[in-house]
Amino acid sequence: MRRHPGGRRVARAVRGVALACALVLFGGACASMPSSGKVQDVTRNETAGDDADEQQVRVFGVPPQPGEGPGALVEGFLEAVTSDEPGYQTARKYLTAEASVKWDPKAGIKVVEQFPDATAQAAQPDATTTVVDVDGDQVATVDAQNAYTPVPGETLLKDKFLLVRNNDGQWRIADLPNGLTLSRADFRRIYKPVSMYWYAKSAADPMLVPDPIYLRSRDALATTLVRQLLERGPTDWLAPVVRTSFPAGTRLADDRMVSLNDSGNVAVQLSDEARAATSQQCQQMAAQLLYTLTQVANVDSVELTTHRGPTMCAANQTQAQQFDPAVAKDNTLVGYYLANGMVNSLRGEETQPTQVPGAFGDGALRLSEFAVDRDKHRIAGLDQAENTLFVGDLGSAARPEPRATAAANNHFTSLTWDGRGGLWMLEYHEQTKEASVVWVDDNEKIHIPVAGLDGGRITSIRVSPDGTRAAMLVEGPVGSRVMIGRINRGLDEREAPRVTIDALRPVMLNMVEAKSLSWNGSSRLVVLGKQAQGSLQPQYVDIDGGNVVPVAALGGISRIAAPSGTEQPLLADSSEGNGNIYRLTPGDTWKVVREGTFPVYPG
Incomplete structure (x- = not known):
C-alpha cells in the first residue's frame, strides 16, 4: 500500500545502519554500504545462547529531524519502532513527554501488509495541532500476551495520531494508539x-x-x-x-x-x-x-x-x-491407504504394501474411509454407505464390532483419533446440510456442541495429539476457513462426561477451496486448499496462522495425510489415472507409490 517505498525511508535506514557501524568501529568491521536496495536480515546463531545477540550488528532508530512536517514525523516514528532498541528510546523522541509516559508499546501489534501510509490532514500553516491518519491493509494482530491471530482480508487499519508543536516550533506526537504497527516484513524480521x-x-x-x-x-x-x-x-x-x-x-x-x-x-x-x-x-x-x-x-x-x-x-x-503425545511409543513410520475398500499399510519408505489382518484388510468389510489410532493399536472404519462405524484391533483377525450408527438419512465422515484414545467424527445431516461433531464414548455417540461457527458448516475435523484442540475446515458465506477450536472436558450434573468445542479462532481465512487437513505434530497443520491467486496445493501452516509454507502441487490431488514427525514425508492421493497414492520425496517432489485412495497416518 506504500506509495513511495524508497526515498525517505531508505535514507533513514542508511543513517541507522551507518550509526551502528560507527558504534562498532573499534570492535569489528562493517560491510560496505550499498547505495540502493533493501536492508537484508542477518541470520541469527540460535545455538549460541543469549550472548549471541551482543555479537550481531544492530539496527538503530533515527531521531526526528528539524523542520519535519506532521506526516514525515509520524512516518519517522513508525520506522523508529522497527529498531533493535529494547526501550524504544529513539521512537520516544518523536513523542511529547506526556505521550511517552502514557504510550505502552507492549500492548499489542497490528501487522499490515506493507509499511503503513502516514497522511497529514489539512491544516493552516500556523496551526499548533494537527492529525495524521495512518492507514494500511491489516493482516494480523498480536495481543499483549504475544499471541498471533490472522484477520479477514479487506481489513483496513485506520489509526489517528494527534500532533502538537512544542516550544521550539517542532511537531511532536501528543496522542497515539498503544502498541506497535509493523509491516509484515518488519514483523518477521523483529519477532x-x-x-x-x-x-x-x-x-x-x-x-x-x-x-x-x-x-x-x-x-x-x-x-x-x-x-x-x-x-x-x-x-x-x-x-x-x-x-x-x-x-x-x-x-x-x-x-x-x-x-x-x-x-x-x-x-x-x-x-x-x-x-x-x-x-x-x-x-x-x-x-x-x-x-x-x-x-x-x-x-x-x-x-x-x-x-x-x-x-x-x-x-x-x-x-x-x-x-509428548505426538511421539508414538512405537516410532516406526507407517502409513495406510485403501485399495478397493481394503486397508493396506506402507512401512517407512517402502513401496510394497501389506494388507492389515482381519476384515479391514481381507475385503470382508469394505470401507469408504478409516482412521488408525496414534499407538497403531486400533482402527475405525466406515462402511461403503457411511452410516455404520466399525472399530477393531489393528493386528487382530477378529471381526470388528459396529460402534455407532448414523440417524436416518444421515452419514458419517471425517474420522479422527486424539492421543488419549478418543475417537471423533462428523455426522452429516442430509436435510439441514449441516454437520455435527460426534465423540464416540464406548458404544455411545455424543454430539459435541461447537460455539462460534457464525453460520459456517464444518466439512472436516482433526483433533490434536494432546486432545485439547480441534482443527476444522469450515465453509461459510465468506468462503473456506481453517479454524482451531478449544476442547473443554468435564462432567455434567449427573457426573457424565461433558465435552464442548468453543473459542474458535482463525488459522487460514479467505480460501477459495479447502479439501483436506491433517496435524503434522502438535504445532503445525498441513492444509490442502486454494487461495484466491493460487492453485490447489498442500500448505504447511503453523497453528496460529503466523507462517504458511506451500508444498509442491499435484494434479488431481484430493486428500493429504501428514505424519507426527515434521521431517517425515507426506502422503496424498490423486484422481489422475486409476487413482494413485503419492509420497512427497526429498526435493519437494511427489512420487507414485501404489494405486489406491484415502491415505492416512495414525491420528
Whole structure:
C-alpha cells in the first residue's frame, strides 16, 4: 500500500545502519554500504545462547529531524519502532513527554501488509495541532500476551495520531494508539515464533501442549521465554484446557539469566517454591522447560536446581518425549491407504504394501474411509454407505464390532483419533446440510456442541495429539476457513462426561477451496486448499496462522495425510489415472507409490 517505498525511508535506514557501524568501529568491521536496495536480515546463531545477540550488528532508530512536517514525523516514528532498541528510546523522541509516559508499546501489534501510509490532514500553516491518519491493509494482530491471530482480508487499519508543536516550533506526537504497527516484513524480521509448553488438563497421562507466541528476536530469548512460562502463564485462549507442572510462585532464582552453551546441557536455577514439587512432578517440570527451550537453542538436557540447593532432577530429550503425545511409543513410520475398500499399510519408505489382518484388510468389510489410532493399536472404519462405524484391533483377525450408527438419512465422515484414545467424527445431516461433531464414548455417540461457527458448516475435523484442540475446515458465506477450536472436558450434573468445542479462532481465512487437513505434530497443520491467486496445493501452516509454507502441487490431488514427525514425508492421493497414492520425496517432489485412495497416518 506504500506509495513511495524508497526515498525517505531508505535514507533513514542508511543513517541507522551507518550509526551502528560507527558504534562498532573499534570492535569489528562493517560491510560496505550499498547505495540502493533493501536492508537484508542477518541470520541469527540460535545455538549460541543469549550472548549471541551482543555479537550481531544492530539496527538503530533515527531521531526526528528539524523542520519535519506532521506526516514525515509520524512516518519517522513508525520506522523508529522497527529498531533493535529494547526501550524504544529513539521512537520516544518523536513523542511529547506526556505521550511517552502514557504510550505502552507492549500492548499489542497490528501487522499490515506493507509499511503503513502516514497522511497529514489539512491544516493552516500556523496551526499548533494537527492529525495524521495512518492507514494500511491489516493482516494480523498480536495481543499483549504475544499471541498471533490472522484477520479477514479487506481489513483496513485506520489509526489517528494527534500532533502538537512544542516550544521550539517542532511537531511532536501528543496522542497515539498503544502498541506497535509493523509491516509484515518488519514483523518477521523483529519477532521470532516460539511456543511455551504446558500439560493438558483432565488427561490421564501428562501430555505436553504447545502455546505459540512471538517474542522479539533481540531479547534474551531463553530467559524471556522461561520467565514468561513461569510468571505469566498460558495465553488466555489456551489457559482453560492446560496446566503447569511448576508449584505456584516458582520463578527464576534471584532474577538469574538462563545460560545456554555448546554442551547442550542447561542448568536452570529456580526459586525456593520449586522445592515443593515431588520427584515425579520435577521430571514434568524439566520436560516442560526442555521442550520450551529447544526452540531457541540445541538443548539435550535440562537440570533443575534451587538457590544454594542440590540438583532437584534432570531430563534429557528421550525422557521428555514420554510426555509428548505426538511421539508414538512405537516410532516406526507407517502409513495406510485403501485399495478397493481394503486397508493396506506402507512401512517407512517402502513401496510394497501389506494388507492389515482381519476384515479391514481381507475385503470382508469394505470401507469408504478409516482412521488408525496414534499407538497403531486400533482402527475405525466406515462402511461403503457411511452410516455404520466399525472399530477393531489393528493386528487382530477378529471381526470388528459396529460402534455407532448414523440417524436416518444421515452419514458419517471425517474420522479422527486424539492421543488419549478418543475417537471423533462428523455426522452429516442430509436435510439441514449441516454437520455435527460426534465423540464416540464406548458404544455411545455424543454430539459435541461447537460455539462460534457464525453460520459456517464444518466439512472436516482433526483433533490434536494432546486432545485439547480441534482443527476444522469450515465453509461459510465468506468462503473456506481453517479454524482451531478449544476442547473443554468435564462432567455434567449427573457426573457424565461433558465435552464442548468453543473459542474458535482463525488459522487460514479467505480460501477459495479447502479439501483436506491433517496435524503434522502438535504445532503445525498441513492444509490442502486454494487461495484466491493460487492453485490447489498442500500448505504447511503453523497453528496460529503466523507462517504458511506451500508444498509442491499435484494434479488431481484430493486428500493429504501428514505424519507426527515434521521431517517425515507426506502422503496424498490423486484422481489422475486409476487413482494413485503419492509420497512427497526429498526435493519437494511427489512420487507414485501404489494405486489406491484415502491415505492416512495414525491420528
